[in-house]
Amino acid sequence: EAGVVQSPRYKIIEKKQPVAFWCNPISGHNTLYWYLQNLGQGPELLIRYENEEAVDDSQLPKDRFSAERLKGVDSTLKIQPAELGDSAVYLCASSDGTSFSDTQYFGPGTRLTVL
């Protein structure tokens, strides 16, 4: 079974430029998460989707970040415009969401460097 797929693996951009990250969850997983991981720290949730609905986006900086999950499968996270402080690893995870105990599986992440 294929795992969570993310692209690109690495992205280097100039500040004020836009950037987008793509995530394809494990087949059949209804719940999708985007996490932000700063260097030397644990990941923190940005947004959680149940199918197409964003059910927890309280930590998403909505002035510059946006996300979508069309058709309840793939998801895209966008930053516009990027700032120096956005340099980090962006992790996507998915779970089947069918039980209280479902496990989150992570993708390899996208490392963003803003110059």
Place this chain on the structure above:
Amino acid sequence: AQTVTQSQPEMSVQEAETVTLSCTYDTSESDYYLFWYKQPPSRQMILVIRQEAYKQQNATENRFSVNFQKAAKSFSLKISDSQLGDAAMYFCAYRRGAQKLVFGQGTRLTINP
């Protein structure tokens, strides 16, 4: 709000020896899940072991086991017969239901040959 604390930024162990990583957490809930994830340099978060709070028996997965002390809100990970491939960042995490994982700051584990 729930918090997870890992007080050991770095740990090292000789190959084939046993090492224990510490984790404490704070919650007012009685039903939740605890996890240990491993993150090698490739950045892929890999689930090592999980524990359901309602279970008194400590979880075990091959060389990995936990010491879950619910009253003390402590959740340590023991790695037996350490191998070079165990070298990674280890994150302790808490989750209630289908909500977000709350991670600790991580412990970098080095295996000395």
